[in-house]
Amino acid sequence: MPLYTLGAGQVAAGVKSREFSAEEYIQQLLERIEKVEPKVNAFVTINKGAIEHARTIDKKIRDGEQAGPLAGVAVSIKDNICTKGIRTTCASRMLESFVPPYDATVVTRLQDAGAIVIGKANLDEFAMGSTTEFSRYGTTRNPWDISRVPGGSSGGSAASVAAQECAASLGSDAGGSVRCPASFCSVVGMKPTYGLISRYGLVSYANSLEQVGPIGRTVSDVVSVLNAIAGADENDHTTVGGKPVYTLQERKGLRVGLVREFIEDTDPAVAKMILRAMDTLEGQGCKCKETSLESVAYALASYYTIATAEASSNLARYDNVRYGFDMSPEGYEWNSYFAKARSSFGEEAKRRIITGSYVLSSGYYGKYYLKAQQARSLLKDELKALFKSCDVLIGPTMPILPFKIGEKIDDPLKMYLVDIDTVIANLAGMPAISVPAGFVDGLPVGLQLMADEFQEQTILDAAYLFEQAANVRGSPEL
Numbered sequence: 216m217p218l219y220t221l222g223a224g225q226v227a228a229g230v231k232s233r234e235f236s237a238e239e240y241i242q243q244l245l246e247r248i249e250k251v252e253p254k255v256n257a258f259v260t261i262n263k264g265a266i267e268h269a270r271t272i273d274k275k276i277r278d279g280e281q282a283g284p285l286a287g288v289a290v291s292i293k294d295n296i297c298t299k300g301i302r303t304t305c306a307s308r309m310l311e312s313f314v315p316p317y318d319a320t321v322v323t324r325l326q327d328a329g330a331i332v333i334g335k336a337n338l339d340e341f342a343m344g345s346t347t348e349f350s351r352y353g354t355t356r357n358p359w360d361i362s363r364v365p366g367g368s369s370g371g372s373a374a375s376v377a378a379q380e381c382a383a384s385l386g387s388d389a390g391g392s393v394r395c396p397a398s399f400c401s402v403v404g405m406k407p408t409y410g411l412i413s414r415y416g417l418v419s420y421a422n423s424l425e426q427v428g429p430i431g432r433t434v435s436d437v438v439s440v441l442n443a444i445a446g447a448d449e450n451d452h453t454t455v456g457g458k459p460v461y462t463l464q465e466r467k468g469l470r471v472g473l474v475r476e477f478i479e480d481t482d483p484a485v486a487k488m489i490l491r492a493m494d495t496l497e498g499q500g501c502k503c504k505e506t507s508l509e510s511v512a513y514a515l516a517s518y519y520t521i522a523t524a525e526a527s528s529n530l531a532r533y534d535n536v537r538y539g540f541d542m543s544p545e546g547y548e549w550n551s552y553f554a555k556a557r558s559s560f561g562e563e564a565k566r567r568i569i570t571g572s573y574v575l576s577s578g579y580y581g582k583y584y585l586k587a588q589q590a591r592s593l594l595k596d597e598l599k600a601l602f603k604s605c606d607v608l609i610g611p612t613m614p615i616l617p618f619k620i621g622e623k624i625d626d627p628l629k630m631y632l633v634d635i636d637t638v639i640a641n642l643a644g645m646p647a648i649s650v651p652a653g654f655v656d657g658l659p660v661g662l663q664l665m666a667d668e669f670q671e672q673t674i675l676d677a678a679y680l681f682e683q684a685a686n687v688r689g690s691p692e693l
């Protein structure tokens with residue numbers, strides 16, 4: 216079996232037992248990348264130092280040193296997460312030549328665990344989008360059908376994992392950006408509880424909503440990556456707790472609630488697949504029931520109000536002075552320079568800046584932003600109450616199947632609607648995961664599982680149980 220097909224655990228075991236070297240493994244992956252990238256376009260930058268890094272890991276092992284639980288494992292990193300010495304573009308012209316002088320905490324932690332950064336993964340500009348079409352570096356394509364979107368905004372991350380260009384990836388999720396592409400590409404993607412993972416070195420889009428999240432081909436790989444990155448960080452004061460350790464375990468008797476609102480207004484073929492997933496869980500000894508979450512009705516409006524408000528203030532720092540691209544100030548006074556420089560943002564980023572400034576402006580703050588925060592509290596309270604009688608809530612990750620490239624790009628509202636099921640976990644700060652549920656006409660469907668704050672182990676248990684029972688088929692032909 217080619218080495219590029221291996222999961223994180225298998226790679227680390229193989230490298231440590233010297234069945235194969237990290238260098239051989241990375242070499243095979245680079246060849247794989249060369250072969251499939253013309254079709255998939257998952258990467259913005261390939262790390263030229265990956266082979267060299269692999270050699271240092273092989274040397275450590277030869278010298279009998281500890282190489283870490285992820286020894287040699289190749290990971291891609293979403294290109295809005297800072298990597299020292301490797302440019303971090305956010306798929307934007309604004310950061311096309313930005314080379315961070317430091318690593319994000321999550322990157323440091325992955326490397327401390329022995330992982331190798333193979334490259335920087337494509338995304339929607341500044342992580343704003345659901346398809347990876349809003350990238351300065353071209354659209355990433357869905358490895359299961361390259362005429363379709365891979366989801367977004369961490370589309371490059373999910374596609375690179377699905378296309379076997381790396382074993383795992385880090386994405387970021389403010390409203391579904393890890394889970395949406397995981398669902399569309401038939402891989403596993405998790406958005407942890409707000410505060411579990413450091414955001415130090417993650418380029419901010421919507422601070423109060425986003426978390427870095429792991430993506431892998433199996434729940435086991437997601438657990439391995441999560442264990443490496445989770446836990447408090449003194450550089451990010453929104454992180455809490457110590458250093459949790461998650462395990463892969465069989466657990467019976469979980470109480471599962473299927474959220475009715477998640478099934479309504481969903482593509483019937485997707486809904487059918489989710490009902491089947493519920494049967495599968497029931498067959499595994501879960502106690503399943505239907506339940507309701509009424510405030511779903513306000514979720515999307517609340518999310519897009521808060522997210523754009525935060526985005527507009529975060530993006531204010533890009534003035535093409537402190538960061539930016541080459542543009543001579545000759546012939547401009549400050550305002551015209553600023554306007555011209557900022558016109559380099561893509562359509563979607565501009566739309567968010569304008570919307571966000573509007574909802575925060577003095578006459579409208581109470582009408583929109585404050586209302587959105589109230590709806591957010593309402594949603595969280597309702598969820599908290601539901602979690603008294605359910606361990607996990609389930610539904611589809613995405614209400615529709617992966618659609619054609621270009622299909623929704625001209626209609627922002629249609630685009631926003633696809634996030635209906637994912638934004639809820641972000642608004643509530645709760646963990647959620649997407650696991651492959653099966654295929655409809657060859658296109659992936661993801662099952663979303665959500666739990667109360669810091670109940671990561673519970674959703675991992677449920678996801679693992681489902682994964683083992685559902686046995687959804689492996690990787691696409693490319």
Ligand code: GLN
Pocket residue numbers: 342343344345367368387388389390391392393420522634
């Ligand atoms: N699709 C959502 C948005 O465009 C989510 C983005 C994200 O999670 N980064 O805002």
